[in-house]
Amino acid sequence: MTTKLMQGNEAVGWGAIAAGCKFFAGYPITPSTEIAEMLSRELPKVGGKFIQMEDEIASLAACIGASVGGSKSLTATSGPGFSLMQEHIGYAAMTEVPVVIVDVQRLGPSTGQPTSASQGDVMQSRWGTHGDHPIIVLCPVTVGQSFELAVKAFNYSEKYRTPVILLLDEVIGHMREKVDLPDFDSVERVERTATDVPPEWYKPYGDSLSDVPPMANFGEGYRYHITGLFHDILGYPTTRLDEIDPWIERIHRKIERNLNDITLVEEDLSESDKTVVVAYGASARSARHAVKLARQRRTKVGMVTLLTIWPFAEDEISRVARIAKRIIVPEMNLGQLALEVERVAGRKKVIRVNRANGEMVTPQMILEAIEDR
Amino acid sequence: MPTQVEHTEYMYLRPTKKFPNVWCAGCGIGIVMGALIRAIDRIGLDKDEIALVSGIGCTGRMPVYMDFNTMHTTHGRALAFATGLKIARPNMKVITIMGDGDALAIGGNHFIHAARRNIGITAIVVNNAIYGMTGGQYSPTTPIGSKAATAPYGNIEPPMPICDVAKAAGATYVARSTVYHSVELDRFIEQAVRKNGFSLVEAVSYCPTTFGRMNKLGTTVDMMRLLKENSLSISAAEKLTPEEREEKIVRGVYYDVEKPEYTQLYEELIHNVQQAEAARLERA
Numbered sequence: 001m002t003t004k005l006m007q008g009n010e011a012v013g014w015g016a017i018a019a020g021c022k023f024f025a026g027y028p029i030t031p032s033t034e035i036a037e038m039l040s041r042e043l044p045k046v047g048g049k050f051i052q053m054e055d056e057i058a059s060l061a062a063c064i065g066a067s068v069g070g071s072k073s074l075t076a077t078s079g080p081g082f083s084l085m086q087e088h089i090g091y092a093a094m095t096e097v098p099v100v101i102v103d104v105q106r107l108g109p110s111t112g113q114p115t116s117a118s119q120g121d122v123m124q125s126r127w128g129t130h131g132d133h134p135i136i137v138l139c140p141v142t143v144g145q146s147f148e149l150a151v152k153a154f155n156y157s158e159k160y161r162t163p164v165i166l167l168l169d170e171v172i173g174h175m176r177e178k179v180d181l182p183d184f185d186s187v188e189r190v191e192r193t194a195t196d197v198p199p200e201w202y203k204p205y206g207d208s209l210s211d212v213p214p215m216a217n218f219g220e221g222y223r224y225h226i227t228g229l230f231h232d233i234l235g236y237p238t239t240r241l242d243e244i245d246p247w248i249e250r251i252h253r254k255i256e257r258n259l260n261d262i263t264l265v266e267e268d269l270s271e272s273d274k275t276v277v278v279a280y281g282a283s284a285r286s287a288r289h290a291v292k293l294a295r296q297r298r299t300k301v302g303m304v305t306l307l308t309i310w311p312f313a314e315d316e317i318s319r320v321a322r323i324a325k326r327i328i329v330p331e332m333n334l335g336q337l338a339l340e341v342e343r344v345a346g347r348k349k350v351i352r353v354n355r356a357n358g359e360m361v362t363p364q365m366i367l368e369a370i371e372d373r
Numbered sequence: 374m375p376t377q378v379e380h381t382e383y384m385y386l387r388p389t390k391k392f393p394n395v396w397c398a399g400c401g402i403g404i405v406m407g408a409l410i411r412a413i414d415r416i417g418l419d420k421d422e423i424a425l426v427s428g429i430g431c432t433g434r435m436p437v438y439m440d441f442n443t444m445h446t447t448h449g450r451a452l453a454f455a456t457g458l459k460i461a462r463p464n465m466k467v468i469t470i471m472g473d474g475d476a477l478a479i480g481g482n483h484f485i486h487a488a489r490r491n492i493g494i495t496a497i498v499v500n501n502a503i504y505g506m507t508g509g510q511y512s513p514t515t516p517i518g519s520k521a522a523t524a525p526y527g528n529i530e531p532p533m534p535i536c537d538v539a540k541a542a543g544a545t546y547v548a549r550s551t552v553y554h555s556v557e558l559d560r561f562i563e564q565a566v567r568k569n570g571f572s573l574v575e576a577v578s579y580c581p582t583t584f585g586r587m588n589k590l591g592t593t594v595d596m597m598r599l600l601k602e603n604s605l606s607i608s609a610a611e612k613l614t615p616e617e618r619e620e621k622i623v624r625g626v627y628y629d630v631e632k633p634e635y636t637q638l639y640e641e642l643i644h645n646v647q648q649a650e651a652a653r654l655e656r657a
Contacts, residue, residue, distance in 0.1 A: 022461075023457065023460065023461060025456075025457060044642055044643045044646040044647070045646055045647060045650050047643060047647070049460050049461075049639055049643070051456070051457075051460060053453065053456070053486075054453075054482050054483060054485075054486040055482065057450060057453065058450065058453035058456070058482075058483055058486070059453075061446065061447070061450045061453035061454045061456075061457065062453050062454065062456045062457030062460070063457055064454060064457065065426070065444075065453070065454035065455060065456065065457025065458035065459075065461070066457035066458060066460060066461035067457075067461075068444065068454075068457075068458055068461075069457070069458045069460075069461030069462040069465075070461060070462070071460075071461040073457070087447055088447065088450075091446065091447055218424050218442040218444075218458060218462060218465065219421065219422070219424070219442065219462045219464070219465050220421075221421050223420060223421060223440055223441055223442050223443075224442070224443075225387075225436070225437050225443045225444075225445070226443070226444045226445065227437070227444075227445035228445065228446065228447060229445065234389055236389075236390060236391070236437060237437065237445075
């Protein structure tokens with residue numbers, strides 16, 4: 001273990017290397033560029049490869065291509081680039097190719113405010129590409145967690161054959177904190193399930209007990225077809241309903257039946273907390289401070305931090321809603337994840353604390369909401 | 374007793390893929406597919422070594438029929454996907470198959486930059502001067518004056534010279550032929566696939582269903598005859614005036630040079646970085 005002072009963006013890069021990432025393709029954009037810079041320096045040292053592509057569309061395309069070739073792949077971007085990547089997030093979901101996308105959120109819409117923080121891409125990370133598809137989105141609160149969740153992002157991506165989005169914000173990306181980096185060899189790494197059948201029996205999109213079919217890499221003797229069209233179990237285009245329906249059900253089921261594994265939540269609650277703050281990313285830092293101040297004043301308040309924002313932690317928030325009378329959701333947007341909290345909170349009061357001008361939601365704003373009864 | 378006719382092409386078609394294919398009767402794309410298979414067969418490449426990456430459109434449907442590692446990607450982005458795959462698997466022969474709209478309009482930026490990097494990918498552009506699958510809208514290679522579904526009064530945009538763009542951008546092999554000159558096309562594709570660098574073959578084709586119908590060019594046979602009569606070799610074209618040349622399809626190898634290939638340069642970079650790093654750790 002080594003202790004270092006570093007940015008969230010750097011921690012993401014180290015997490016990727018610890019997870020076994022061997023390919024990065026990206027395009028410079030504030031406030032994510034440090035990830036590309038550090039990986040251009042570090043990847044060749046571990047035999048990995050870095051390429052700066054001509055735009056973000058090409059970046060994610062190259063990542064998917066490299067992943068099909070067997071390399072764990074990463075790209076990193078921010079709002080405008082994330083918008084450009086949406087088509088290929090859908091392509092990765094459709095073709096079930098593992099890939100990790102980092103979006104360090106900045107203030108939008110459009111060019112917005114490149115050096116200001118935001119949590120404005122919460123809904124885009126869920127629904128940005130067209131069509132129904134599952135997605136996993138992770139949100140670190142600290143620099144150390146940026147490392148840990150980068151590793152998790154790769155592991156989920158390989159395990160479930162799905163794109164995974166690591167959603168930072170400018171605060172976490174650029175903030176420096178002390179991080180205890182583990183020995184990389186001790187980090188748990190998940191590899192995609194390889195097939196063990198003879199090539200002529202291989203069905204790239206066939207049924208499997210786990211709902212995640214084994215994935216053969218190109219160039220290893222399993223010649224098959226990959227397409228963004230709806231496809232049958234061999235990967236060939238299909239328009240048959242009896243092939244489309246089971247596919248759509250399976251790709252959702254492979255995530256839904258593993259919510260226990262995927263939904264990462266930190267709870268700091270007691271049964272008597274009538275007010276609970278639900279937060280994620282940089283806003284969770286303000287929220288934790290506000291909760292601490294409130295407790296010093298003997299106000300009973302609980303705190304739930306969502307590290308996985310998609311799929312949404314329905315069970316956990318429903319449980320909170322059974323205990324609490326009021327749920328406070330601070331966000332650096334005009335209320336995006338609050339919509340989900342409201343959806344599962346029933347008749348319990350959901351109080352939004354929002355700021356969408358590039359500044360953080362302050363602990364004071366959240367404290368006022370906690371004490372405003 | 375009927376004699377058994379052996380077609381080389383059949384050995385490279387997928388036994389599990391249902392035919393017929395998606396193309397209209399008389400389409401030229403199948404000829405390019407045959408040319409590609411014959412080129413691969415002549416080089417003697419192993420099927421496992423080959424990856425075909427395509428975009429969207431009529432031409433984008435080509436890889437699915439062939440028994441290689443095949444990837445049908447998004448519109449215009451075949452070269453970007455292929456770039457990642459080639460970097461991850463430098464020993465594979467990565468071949469992209471694109472249409473004119475696919476490669477040069479939506480994918481124009483990737484086309485330029487893949488050529489600029491001189492990455493070892495073969496790009497085959499089937500140029501039928503129209504968006505066929507969506508019903509015949511004008512493309513970046515539609516000739517001036519031609520009619521299209523979105524150019525009902527005739528196209529006023531000048532066509533893009535594919536080979537000139539590839540050469541200027543940095544490709545190391547550039548050739549053009551037509552689907553009528555299939556023996557020549559086989560040879561150019563073979564040379565392109567053998568090339569260690571970014572290689573481009575423009576296969577001039579035609580679309581009888583949309584372009585031919587809207588421009589009253591007759592049957593498939595008439596359009597084939599047009600390719601024959603309206604094209605000539607580079608040496609013959611040199612005798613024409615620039616104005617006369619404009620009207621012709623000039624066939625031949627435009628450019629063939631040797632330059633360092635991208636993935637090899639990167640392997641060298643890794644080797645050098647790792648050696649320097651090992652030396653640094655030894656000193657420390």
